[in-house]
Amino acid sequence: MKIGEVARRTGLSIDTLRYYEKLGLIDPPWRQGGQRAYDDAIVPWLGFIKMLKATGMPLADVETYASLRRKGDDTSAERRRMLERQRAAVLAKIAELQECVELLDYKIMNYAEIEARHRAEGGRKEDESDRPDK
Amino acid sequence: MKIGEVARRTGLSIDTLRYYEKLGLIDPPWRQGGQRAYDDAIVPWLGFIKMLKATGMPLADVETYASLRRKGDDTSAERRRMLERQRAAVLAKIAELQECVELLDYKIMNYAEIEARHRAEGGRKEDESDRPDK
DNA sequence: GCTTGACCTGGAGTTCACTCCAGAAAGTAG
DNA sequence: CTACTTTCTGGAGTGAACTCCAGGTCAAGC
Numbered sequence A, B: 001m002k003i004g005e006v007a008r009r010t011g012l013s014i015d016t017l018r019y020y021e022k023l024g025l026i027d028p029p030w031r032q033g034g035q036r037a038y039d040d041a042i043v044p045w046l047g048f049i050k051m052l053k054a055t056g057m058p059l060a061d062v063e064t065y066a067s068l069r070r071k072g073d074d075t076s077a078e079r080r081r082m083l084e085r086q087r088a089a090v091l092a093k094i095a096e097l098q099e100c101v102e103l104l105d106y107k108i109m110n111y112a113e114i115e116a117r118h119r120a121e122g123g124r125k126e127d128e129s130d131r132p133d134k
Numbered sequence C: 001g002c003t004t005g006a007c008c009t010g011g012a013g014t015t016c017a018c019t020c021c022a023g024a025a026a027g028t029a030g
Numbered sequence D: 001c002t003a004c005t006t007t008c009t010g011g012a013g014t015g016a017a018c019t020c021c022a023g024g025t026c027a028a029g030c
Helices: A002-008 A014-023 A044-053 A059-069 A072-121 B003-010 B016-024 B042-054 B059-071 B073-120
Strands: A030-031 A033-037 B030-032 B033-035
Touching: A002 A014, A002 A044, A002 B030, A014 A044, A014 A059, A014 B042, A014 B059, A044 B073, A059 A072, A072 B042, A072 B073, B016 B042, B016 B059, B042 B059, B059 B073
Parallel strands: none
Antiparallel strands: A030 A033, B030 B033
């Protein structure tokens, strides 16, 4: 598989793939006439990297994970601990975002009320200042 | 309230507060002998900004919201729409993160199994390659 | 009045994660 | 063989969100 195909299949740009290789997130692939020739296994691995990135893991940490992976099975406990820490971070982020949704709902409700009053009272200037940002 | 106090109360750095002022996220406060003197209302407003940031809203969008706010009540419908869009984005992000948790759980389980086998078989070299990244 | 700490400005520097570029080499279709 | 597309390298540039700095001003305690 050439780099363009990997890009197409993963949704990452060619530049990003080379950048990830430079950072050590992916192993340097074989070359055919100077061009990168990837194994199919690169696709799920990049999918996994994308998932880690979606959780907010910095690429430096992904690199740490990748280099543990390269070292083989002896590092599996350490990798598991990394994923467990990330799992906890994700749960915390989900909780934070759920609070954000609640706050947004509160604000949206306030705006709906203000608009209703606005319409009812014919657009007269009103004071919004008693509605705290909370 | 001086800038240091605002920083202490919000957890933002003094530099960040001045940066936000430059971007137009917060109104330029009154000055007392050249020094910024903030109204108490700045604290909940900054709390709201932090919440928007936590949802992943770029500062440019926060600035848009802030400038609508400055224009007064006539913009409340537009602000509500912004918050509704953000709400939808947050729900999508929560869903994505929940999928990430599931995937992490799957991986963590695999690692736990590998480690168990590892211990049982006395640390003999094993092949992990049949465990897909997916 | 003096010292010490907080605050001021304008601008430069940093980090992260890309993204783009020029110029050259390799692969592909007709 | 020609024309076109893809890929190559090394390095420069980008945008977001800060963060730091020098050199100066202001204020509070003793």
